[in-house]
Every structure is written in C-alpha cells, then in structure tokens.
C-alpha cells in the first residue's frame with residue numbers, strides 16, 4: 069500500500085498575544101498545530117527567544133561569563149543583549165528585590181527598569197524575585213511606569229494573582245504571566261480565576277512551570293504536552309494562552325552549570341556545561357509546547373533561535 | 381491493518397473446545413483483538429493462520445534488538461506518542477562518530493540515579509574510501525559498544541566493513557530504493573539490522589515494503605540529512621503513521637544524524653539532539669558526547685523515559701557532601717530523586733561539609749511520604765540503626781526537613797543522644813540556614 073501523508077487538522081488554535089509595540093512587537097502563539105509541525109499547517113508565529121538580565125551583576129556573570137564585562141549598569145547590559153543574535157525580547161529579572169537578599173526598594177527597581185526601557189525598543193518582560201508580596205508591589209509600579217510599552221510581568225501566581233491582575237492587567241493594560249507548578253489543572257484554574265477578574269485570555273501568557281533537564285523535567289514536558297493537547301484537540305479556551313518558559317533561570321541553578329571547574333575537573337569548562345544544559349532544556353521545551361523561552365547566555369539564544377529558523 | 385474480533389473468529393476452528401481457557405472461540409477472538417490474550421494460546425490453529433494472525437495482532441511498532449559489546453540494546457516497541465498517555469518503552473540511544481570527538485567522549489562514563497551514562501553506539505560514515513571506512517569500523521568495534529556502519533549506499537563498502545567487524549553485529553545503514561536487494565543480501569549474510577532511507581516518505585515506505593517482502597523485518601529508518609525541517613517531518617510522520625495511523629510499514633525505530641544536520645555548529649547540534657530525543661529519534665548520531673553535552677542530554681533522557689507511574693528513586697544511604705565526615709552534621713530526607721537533587725544541590729552550594737541521609741520512603745516527596753507513613757519517626761530511627769549511622773558518624777546533630785517538624789518530639793524520644801533540629805521547609809533556604817547553623821555551632 070503506498071504511503072499517504074496524513075495531516076492533523078484542528079478546529080482550534082493557540083491565542084495570539086503580542087508584547088511590545090510598533091515594529092518591534094512580538095507575537096506569541098497563534099498556531100493551530102503542534103510545535104514545528106509545519107507539515108500539518110502553516111505556523112502563524114515562530115516561537116520566540118528572549119534574553120534574561122538580572123539586576124545583580126554577579127548573576128549575569130555566572131551565566132554569561134564575560135559577555136557583559138564593561139557594562140556600567142543594567143541598562144547597558146540590556147543594550148548589549150538586545151543587539152545579540154537571535155534575541156526577540158528582553159527579560160529583566162529583579163533578583164535584587166528579594167527581601168531575603170539585597171531587598172532593594174520598589175522605587176529602586178522601577179528606576180532600574182525605566183532606565184533599561186529607555187535603551188531598547190525590544191519588547192520587555194519584567195520578572196520578579198519570586199516573593200509574592202514584593203513582586204505584586206513591583207509589578208504594580210513598573211506597569212505604571214512603563215504604560216504603553218505593552219510589557220509582560222512574570223508572574224502572577226495563585227497567591228498574588230488578584231493584585232497583579234488588577235494592576236498590571238486591568239489598570240495598566242499590560243500582559244500578565246500566569247505561573248503554575250507543572251500541572252495542567254492548576255494552569256487552567258489560574259486562567260479561569262484571572263478571566264473572572266476580567267483579564268481575558270488575550271492578555272495572559274502562561275508559565276506552566278520550568279525545570280532543568282534532569283531535574284523533574286518530565287513533569288515540565290508532560291505539562292506542556294497536555295496543555296497543548298487540550299488546547300488543540302479539545303478546544304479548551306482556558307488552556308489556549310501561549311506559553312513562555314523561563315529556562316535559563318532554572319538551568320543555571322543546577323549543579324551541572326554551577327560546580328566550578330576546580331570542583332569537577334573532569335567536567336570541563338563550567339560555562340560550556342551551562343550553555344549545553346540551557347540549550348538542551350530550551351529545545352525540548354519548544355518541541356513540547358513553549359511559545360517562547362527565556363535564556364541567559366547569548367550563545368544559547370543564538371543556537372536555539374537557529375534551530376527555530378531551520379524548523380520553520 | 382489490525383484485525384477485528386470477528387475477523388479473528390473466522391480463522392478459529394469454531395469448536396468452542398475451551399483449551400484456550402475461554403468459553404468460546406468468539407470470546408477468545410475478542411480478547412485477542414483487544415490485545416489481552418496472545419493468539420498462541422489456542423493450540424488448534426494451523427501454521428498458516430498463526431502467521432497471518434501474528435502479523436495482524438502484532439504491536440504497531442516493532443522492537444528491534446541490537447548487539448552492543450557484551451550486551452544488547454532494545455529499540456522501538458513504543459505504543460504511545462506522549463509519555464503521559466502510558467510510558468515510553470525504549471529510551472533514545474546516542475551514537476558518536478569515530479571521526480568526531482570520539483576518544484574524549486569515550487571517557488564519559490558515570491552513574492546517575494542507578495543508570496549508567498555513556499554513549500551507546502560508535503558510528504562510522506563512508507566518505508569514499510573503502511579502506512578508511514574499514515579502519516573506522518574496526519576502531520568503532522574496539523570501543524565495545526554498539527556499532528553503526530553508515531555506508532552511504534555503497535554496497536562494496538558495506539560488504540567490506542560488515543566482514544571486518546561481523547562479530548560486533550553492527551547496524552548496517554544505507555539501503556535505499558536503488559540498492560535494497562544487495563544491501564539486504566549483505567545484512568542477511570551477517571545477520572545485521574538494516575538501515576533504510578528514502579528521498580521522500582513515499583519512497584522510504586515503498587522500499588520498506590519491498591524489504592519486508594524479501595522477508596526482512598529487522599529494520600531501522602534513517603530520517604535523512606537533506607535538511608533539519610525534512611528530518612523532523614520524517615521522524616514525526618513515521619512515528620505518527622505507525623502509532624496513530626496503524627501503518628505497520630513505518631513501525632520501526634528511527635535514526636537521526638544530527639552531526640550532519642547541524643553542519644559543524646556544536647550548539648545547534650546539542651539543540652537538535654534534544655529536539656529529536658523528545659520527538660521520536662530512536663538513535664541520534666552526534667559528533668561528540670563530551671561532558672558538557674552528556675550531563676544535559678543524559679539527565680534529560682533519564683527524565684523523559686522514566687515510567688510516569690514509578691517515581692525515580694535514589695539508593696538509600698549516607699551521602700557525604702562538601703567533604704563531609706565524622707564530625708559534620710547529618711540532614712535526613714526522602715529517596716525521591718528530585719528531592720535528592722534539589723537538596724544536595726543546595727547543600728553543595730552552601731559549601732558546608734555535611735552528611736545527607738537518604739532514607740527509603742518509597743520514592744515519594746517529603747510530604748507525600750510522611751502522609752503515607754513512609755517517612756516517620758519510626759522509619760527515620762530505623763534508618764539510623766539499619767545503616768549504622770551511629771558507628772559511621774560521630775556527630776549527633778540531625779536536621780529534619782521543615783515540612784515534617786511535627787516529628788521532632790517523637791524522634792527525640794526514639795533517638796536519645798541525638799540533637800534533633802528542624803531545618804527549612806524549602807530547599808532554597810538551606811544555604812542560609814546551614815551557614816548560620818555552622819556559625820552558631
């Protein structure tokens with residue numbers, strides 16, 4: 069029997085959500101087929117790659133080596149990252165806001181972000197310090213300060229979604245990240261709750277959970293695959309927002325990317341290890357359903373974006 | 381095509397003799413159709429009928445066994461497209477080109493949660509010189525792992541190399557529409573698994589059918605190196621046709637050469653290796669599996685191919701960290717692999733010498749194990765005895781996960797002489813906790 073190419077068609081699609089403005093606007097999602105299945109359907113928007121810059125210099129150095137050497141401040145680093153190969157958007161992570169760490173003030177964070185926003189037209193993603201209360205305060209003020217830039221705040225969680233959705237989403241019209249912990253039902257529930265508050269599916273980008281390859285990564289992959297499956301095969305509107313996965317923030321925090329060359333002499337150069345970890349993790353996330361990944365090392369960004377271009 | 385119960389029933393003797401353990405031939409036929417019973421359970425079927433039925437009741441994707449040194453690898457046999465549906469059966473296997481960073485890659489050989497991590501196949505590609513190809517094949521065979529001969533379709537090269545390393549039982553790659561008869565003859569002569577390729581999916585399908593007609597069902601499908609896009613489509617379409625479309629002709633494992641697809645771009649090659657590990661590459665050929673790449677890919681593979689029903693478990697025991705010894709404090713937690721990794725990672729980050737005690741908790745996380753009674757004052761006290769912690773470690777400080785702080789009192793009673801300390805609820809807080817703990821004595 070001769071082979072007849074099957075085509076898998078869905079009467080459903082992932083929401084198309086834009087971040088940024090004007091020429092530099094970036095659209096996430098929109099496709100009505102599985103990731104990179106160009107033989108089933110045309111892909112509306114290729115997956116996007118972002119670079120993450122921390123407001124703590126050492127954090128950037130740990131992942132990007134000497135790439136940012138000579139940069140005077142976060143804005144300077146942002147400028148450099150924005151010009152790197154394959155970078156669609158910029159993510160500024162306010163690690164310094166952590167009350168258990170540097171505990172920088174909300175005002176200081178807003179200043180940092182405002183200055184950085186001034187040096188690039190690329191879309192901006194603002195990530196917090198993972199402290200629910202502090203993040204909600206930061207997102208509120210940053211969303212206000214960057215009105216009109218159509219930024220994405222990462223993220224609203226079960227614990228603080230009311231505040232974040234009300235300010236960033238409703239008051240200032242920014243895009244809201246909805247973060248849940250590797251479970252399709254939790255992802256859905258958070259979207260439903262935000263939707264009830266009036267932050268519609270068109271303003272939400274999900275982070276369904278991230279981990280480094282080897283560290284419970286199967287949950288990340290299965291969640292991505294299940295969410296995409298439900299969005300397309302069951303036309304589940306509450307699982308149709310596009311997905312953004314902050315990969316770098318996970319991969320650079322595992323032993324493979326942190327153990328020094330002296331501690332693990334056989335392993336070779338630490339940064340090279342970290343880059344491989346970051347690339348492998350990101351490529352699998354994209355294949356499973358991420359519409360965008362956030363990476364820390366510019367080499368990783370170049371490789372992952374090269375892969376995307378080859379596939380689409 | 382899969383047969384329906386009724387079709388199978390028509391082939392039975394219809395005597396209802398019950399020798400198969402079923403009340404009627406019809407009941408038997410239904411069970412066979414659903415896959416619950418093997419067709420061989422009826423002793424009254426003729427050879428002809430058996431052959432016909434075995435074919436149509438066979439699983440959608442064949443399981444191919446390949447020799448590797450003293451052992452054997454299993455490829456294929458998958459029944460689902462996504463790991464959450466059931467479980468993947470055969471993990472993706474990795475091959476390194478002998479012309480690549482081969483010697484360096486050979487050095488990578490380590491254990492991760494009970495799994496030995498080293499690349500599985502030595503790969504040698506034909507580049508126009510038969511002598512060089514044979515030499516490469518010999519080098520590949522010496523490594524004592526699996527061997528893949530990629531002949532580029534040159535039958536003379538195939539013969540020479542297959543003869544040279546016949547004991548290694550290499551995979552013989554390179555059969556296509558033009559040479560399949562000759563290549564099949566070489567594979568048959570040496571008893572080798574044959575790799576097949578095609579310009580298009582249709583052509584590949586056609587060649588596989590012809591090889592099957594020649595009686596060869598020990599095949600691997602090469603997704604080709606025309607382009608990344610093309611190779612990805614091949615890998616997905618082949619697997620999807622077999623598992624979703626019930627097209628048994630494509631029910632074979634695949635081979636993806638990401639070394640050639642990436643064209644010398646090391647980082648892109650890593651990305652592709654990861655992509656095809658997730659999307660249906662059974663064997664992935666690379667230029668190198670040095671530590672950089674191995675740590676990432678093996679870790680990922682171990683996760684993806686783990687059984688979703690079975691949590692990954694660490695061996696219970698005493699794990700000294702940061703040069704931890706006799707006088708250093710002990711921290712106890714469960715044997716869920718993820719817990720171990722996260723906790724040990726943070727402990728290492730603290731730089732504080734300590735001993736991490738991993739107790740047998742059924743592979744559950746701290747709270748789940750506690751709720752299931754598998755991580756209790758009893759189980760911890762038993763662990764301390766069973767593993768002779770008191771003989772091996774002088775320190776009598778034991779740090780409990782913050783989430784099971786309730787165990788402190790009971791544990792204190794069960795372990796007189798120990799100071800039970802409640803640690804942090806989240807692993808991330810451990811660095812700060814331990815540093816202060818040591819500072820304050």
Ligand code: SF4
Nearest residue numbers: 396397398400405422
């Ligand atoms: S053993 Fe065969 S013939 Fe006898 S009842 Fe079962 S199917 Fe029918």
